[in-house]
Amino acid sequence: MTNEKNMKKIAAEHAAKYVQDGMRIGLGTGSTAYYAILKIGEMVRGGLNIQAVATSEASERLAVEQGISLTPVQHMDRLDLTIDGADELDDRLRLIKGGGGALLREKITAYQSDRLVIVADEVKQVTQLGAFPLPVEIVPFAYEWTVQSLARLGCSVQIRRNLSEGFYVTDNGNYIADCKFQLITHPEELSMRLGSIPGVVEHGLFIGMADQAIIGCQDGTVRILHSGSSEAKNIFDS
Numbered sequence: 001m002t003n004e005k006n007m008k009k010i011a012a013e014h015a016a017k018y019v020q021d022g023m024r025i026g027l028g029t030g031s032t033a034y035y036a037i038l039k040i041g042e043m044v045r046g047g048l049n050i051q052a053v054a055t056s057e058a059s060e061r062l063a064v065e066q067g068i069s070l071t072p073v074q075h076m077d078r079l080d081l082t083i084d085g086a087d088e089l090d091d092r093l094r095l096i097k098g099g100g101g102a103l104l105r106e107k108i109t110a111y112q113s114d115r116l117v118i119v120a121d122e123v124k125q126v127t128q129l130g131a132f133p134l135p136v137e138i139v140p141f142a143y144e145w146t147v148q149s150l151a152r153l154g155c156s157v158q159i160r161r162n163l164s165e166g167f168y169v170t171d172n173g174n175y176i177a178d179c180k181f182q183l184i185t186h187p188e189e190l191s192m193r194l195g196s197i198p199g200v201v202e203h204g205l206f207i208g209m210a211d212q213a214i215i216g217c218q219d220g221t222v223r224i225l226h227s228g229s230s231e232a233k234n235i236f237d238s
C-alpha cells in the first residue's frame with residue numbers, strides 16, 4: 001500500500017519526465033508540486049537546461065534552493081509546460097485549486113502555458129467537485145461585502161486565517177475566502193458568476209485548462225487522464 005506522500009511523489013516524478021532540454025517550465029505550488037520541483041532540480045544539477053517561473057514565493061524559494069534559476073516573467077513569452085497540483089479534479093479535468101493560497105499566480109501561469117499537467121494523489125479524484133471548499137481570492141477593501149455576495153451564491157464562506165489567527169494574506173496582498181458548497185453541480189456557470197463579483201480577484205475553479213492529470217495510486221501505479229478523453233490507464237512507473 002502506497003502512502004499519501006508516495007502517491008504524490010510518484011505522480012510528480014512521472015510528470016517531471018516530460019521536462020526536456022530547452023523548455024520553458026512553470027513550477028506549481030503545494031506538497032505534490034514540491035516533488036516535481038525536487039526532481040527537476042536534480043535534473044538541472046545533472047545538466048538539464050531550462051527556463052523556469054514559479055507560481056508562488058514558496059515555490060520560488062524551493063526552486064532556487066534546488067539550483068533552478070528563475071527567469072523574470074517579462075523575459076518569457078509562452079511556457080511549454082506547467083506542472084502543478086490540485087485539491088480536487090473530476091473526470092473532465094475540471095479542478096479546484098488554491099488550498100495553498102496560490103491560485104491567482106497558478107491560473108495566470110496555466111493560461112500562459114501550452115500544456116498544463118496536474119499531479120495529484122488518487123484521493124483528489126472525485127465524481128463531482130465541491131467537497132473541498134472553493135478558495136476565492138478577494139481584495140481586502142470591503143471584504144465583508146464581497147463575502148456577502150459570495151454567500152448569495154449558496155455557500156458558507158470563511159475568510160482563511162493563518163496560525164496566529166490573523167487573516168491569511170496571499171503573495172499578492174489579498175485574502176482568501178473559502179466557499180463551502182454542498183456540491184458544485186455546474187462549475188462553468190459558477191465560474192462565470194464568481195468572475196462577475198466585484199472584489200473577487202480570481203477563484204480556484206480551473207476549467208478547460210488542464211491537458212493531462214497524473215494521479216498517484218495506492219497500488220503504486222500512476223493513472224493518466226487526458227482532457228477530452230474518458231479513457232484512463234494505470235501504469236507502473238519505473
Ligand SMILES: O=C[C@H](O)[C@H](O)[C@H](O)COP(=O)(O)O
Binds near residue numbers: 028084085087
Ligand atoms: O494554492 C495551492 C495550489 O493550488 C496547490 O497546487 C493545491 O492546493 C494542491 O496542493 P497539494 O499538492 O499540497 O495538495
